[in-house]
Amino acid sequence: MGTEEATALLWEGLAAPKRGPRPTLRLDAIAGEGIALADAEGIDSVTMQRVAAALGVTKMALYRYVPGKNELVALMTDIAIGEPPRLAEVEGGWRPRLYAWALRMSERFWRHPWTLRTTVGRRPFGPNELGWLEESVAALDGTGLEGGEKLDVAATLSGHVRSLVQQGVARVSEDGIEGRFTALVRGREERFPALLAAMKSAETHDSQNKAFEFGLERILDGVGSLLEQRA
Amino acid sequence: MGTEEATALLWEGLAAPKRGPRPTLRLDAIAGEGIALADAEGIDSVTMQRVAAALGVTKMALYRYVPGKNELVALMTDIAIGEPPRLAEVEGGWRPRLYAWALRMSERFWRHPWTLRTTVGRRPFGPNELGWLEESVAALDGTGLEGGEKLDVAATLSGHVRSLVQQGVARVSEDGIEGRFTALVRGREERFPALLAAMKSAETHDSQNKAFEFGLERILDGVGSLLEQRA
DNA sequence: GTGAAACTGCGTCTATCGTACACTGTGTCT
DNA sequence: AGACACAGTGTACGATAGACGCAGTTTCAC
Structure with a gap:
């Protein structure tokens, strides 16, 4: 269970990449969309699919920013608090x-x-x-x-x-x-x-x-x- | 969402059938197996599949006793309390x-x-x-x-x-x-x-x-x- | 410059989940 | 005896999280 990854993500955030294409998304935008979704329709409506769709991206793209759904929810939670x-x-x-x-x-x-x-x-x-x-x-x-x-x-x-x-x-x-x-x-x-x-x-x-x-x-x-x- | 069914199940239990084959299972046995599973491996390990397997039955058999998983968990909860x-x-x-x-x-x-x-x-x-x-x-x-x-x-x-x-x-x-x-x-x-x-x-x-x-x-x-x- | 390396987002695939539905077999009541 | 209600099963479906490989893009070292 990726508790270490979640901790790292929560405390250190995302290391800025030095090479490669510019990321289309930003971590806080992803979390923000998740929060908006959870506020509007409840936490059960927060799926990788729907968060990605709200950002105009495929769900797999999210995994470039977040290790998994648990970590995303943890991030959403800390930001929402x-x-x-x-x-x-x-x-x-x-x-x-x-x-x-x-x-x-x-x-x-x-x-x-x-x-x-x-x-x-x-x-x-x-x-x-x-x-x-x-x-x-x-x-x-x-x-x-x-x-x-x-x-x-x-x-x-x-x-x-x-x-x-x-x-x-x-x-x-x-x-x-x-x-x-x-x-x-x-x-x-x-x-x-x-x-x-x-x-x-x-x-x-x-x-x-x-x-x-x-x-x-x-x-x-x-x-x-x-x-x-x-x- | 079947909150009425859950309420009925929690308060009235299961109506004893008057015709047909004898039921193999009993409601409290199902809930008990779910509770044992949740105690041992956490609530996420409680799936219809695993509860049914523990009882020597297919998962669909459980739906003869319980309207759905939410209701089962509600029942487990009240019994466990x-x-x-x-x-x-x-x-x-x-x-x-x-x-x-x-x-x-x-x-x-x-x-x-x-x-x-x-x-x-x-x-x-x-x-x-x-x-x-x-x-x-x-x-x-x-x-x-x-x-x-x-x-x-x-x-x-x-x-x-x-x-x-x-x-x-x-x-x-x-x-x-x-x-x-x-x-x-x-x-x-x-x-x-x-x-x-x-x-x-x-x-x-x-x-x-x-x-x-x-x-x-x-x-x-x-x-x-x-x-x-x-x- | 130029090529290698790093990184992006996407498409495809799998395993697992809850549950709908049709079917066969079984017990009971008329 | 036959109709009927109920039992458990097998199959199927849609949704989910996530693994993996691929093609395109940007930057760095030379």
């Missing part, structure tokens, strides 16, 4: 910074929901994905947390963002606000009583943003109470 | 219950890491997956949280479990403790200083369980402090 925000400019210490981090991260996921799928499991990390992690860890500098703890907070935060965006995307793509989810519970009230009650009471006020922010505040509260306890 | 724990027996209120919930959930994901992939994005929910959600929401009964808030806490918790298991699985399947992850940061210290420092200080003490529990405690702390604040 984009550069991390510069949190050093955010005033107010760790909490506003982490808050801003989570907000912008969720924004990226919303813009390219398919990255939720392509960033699951073992995979090569690109510079941008690692950069986002760096920023979240750096936001905790000066709090007195140990290194491992910082990583843990970052993981928890990232998990929350992913989870809520995913849930939000699923909810939007349903028919109406309730959707299939509620339909399942209905008629089985005796089996999922707590769930039904919670959804009933949530129907009125629950917007997706509220859900996201609520969990986020809980996590940050938890970090805060640990810090106070140690001070 | 398994029945939710009965948290009502756990003493001590919402906190120990949610703690137990997270622990057992993570155990399930560890046992079948491929379910992390198959439970992403829009999909039909099975009774077990919904049952786990029910249990986590029910654990918050009596806390005074609103319905929407309960759902939010459940989502945050589930996100944490998924995130940390995923990270743990990735870490285990690396070479050694550090793995490719650290290798990337090394030689680029100027680009990821906070990350490098955190990983360095984490090298000594950080076990996967600690990471998981740390984030979990933070989330529960956050919920706790909200409850206290309202009391």
Whole structure:
């Protein structure tokens, strides 16, 4: 499995050739077309065939730029995630910074929901994905947390963002606000009583943003109470 | 896309035929073989061909039991996740219950890491997956949280479990403790200083369980402090 | 200049995948 | 007994990722 090639492609890019015909394509154009396709029709619609067709080229031409499809998707993913925000400019210490981090991260996921799928499991990390992690860890500098703890907070935060965006995307793509989810519970009230009650009471006020922010505040509260306890 | 068929299969199972030859297979045996295959060689190795071969049958025979591969995977997923724990027996209120919930959930994901992939994005929910959600929401009964808030806490918790298991699985399947992850940061210290420092200080003490529990405690702390604040 | 070398994009081919469909055999109900 | 419903199989199709060889193009060394 070409994880080394993918890593090289993500970090070093494509070595410019010194001889031979001028390349018709550019790596970022290929990735860009793949991203556009994934945004419009989902990640499953991204095939070498279709990406190549969008660029006016045969699919085999792509293999001059990319070792294989996995590597292309990895590249698309890192580009779609984009550069991390510069949190050093955010005033107010760790909490506003982490808050801003989570907000912008969720924004990226919303813009390219398919990255939720392509960033699951073992995979090569690109510079941008690692950069986002760096920023979240750096936001905790000066709090007195140990290194491992910082990583843990970052993981928890990232998990929350992913989870809520995913849930939000699923909810939007349903028919109406309730959707299939509620339909399942209905008629089985005796089996999922707590769930039904919670959804009933949530129907009125629950917007997706509220859900996201609520969990986020809980996590940050938890970090805060640990810090106070140690001070 | 056959989401209705998948839902029917997950919730109602297979209607027993009244005429014709006896079926050679059973639905749970098919799903079980798929699960075994996914556990051993990963979800990508699960093809109709291989599942059928493991059962001593042609691949087309499976379509007498399952509408298609998506539905089979959905079924495998719900079975692999398994029945939710009965948290009502756990003493001590919402906190120990949610703690137990997270622990057992993570155990399930560890046992079948491929379910992390198959439970992403829009999909039909099975009774077990919904049952786990029910249990986590029910654990918050009596806390005074609103319905929407309960759902939010459940989502945050589930996100944490998924995130940390995923990270743990990735870490285990690396070479050694550090793995490719650290290798990337090394030689680029100027680009990821906070990350490098955190990983360095984490090298000594950080076990996967600690990471998981740390984030979990933070989330529960956050919920706790909200409850206290309202009391 | 000129030829060798390097590189491009294309056409062809293969293996594998999910699945549609027709067919034969088998068990049960009328 | 016969009709009917269902079982598993074999064959076929379209789509996929990718290997490989080829012909044309550009640049470098001489």
